Amino acid sequence: DAGVIQSPRHEVTEMGQEVTLRCKPISGHNSLFWYRQTMMRGLELLIYFNNNVPIDDSGMPEDRFSAKMPNASFSTLKIQPSEPRDSAVYFCASSFSGSLTGETQYFGPGTRLLVL
């Protein structure tokens, strides 16, 4: 299995531009998570989906952030307009929820975003 795939791996953009981050979860997993990691705030859960439905988006910072999961194999996290304080590493993770073996989340390599 290729694991969780994220693209792009690096993104540099200017303030005010739209940024779209993409994630392909592990095949067969039914839960998908978007995290943000910064030095100041550590690892924060932004939103998670179960069976393509958003379950908890309480971590989404503000209306500039939106996430979609149109099908079981693809999700996007969009920032519009972007601001310098959005600079961070964004991780996508997936898991099989409801498993008797415990909900192990598998993380992608992350997208390193820099907003100038």
Place this chain on the structure above:
Amino acid sequence: AQSVTQLDSQVPVFEEAPVELRCNYSSSVSVYLFWYVQYPNQGLQLLLKYLSGSTLVKGINGFEAEFNKSQTSFHLRKPSVHISDTAEYFCAVIPRAGGTSYGKLTFGQGTILTVHP
């Protein structure tokens, strides 16, 4: 709600020395417990997890952790560390009911382990 406290933000050790990374949690319900490792410029990788049974759990790369319910702790240990163990380590919990988990993982703030030659 759950909370996880990693008691040390940084732990420097010399190569071949033993190490313990401390983790305490708080939860009103039963939980599963995890340790993840993050190597520089990479995503998080599962190190080990406690679901049930023996309170001593063995993971990859020679790490082990012991679940102590009375002290609500899940400390990570390795008897002899290598330079390659230099990374950030995260403790996490997820609520469980019966034999399955539900809700979201709650992570600690992380402990940076630096192994010196």
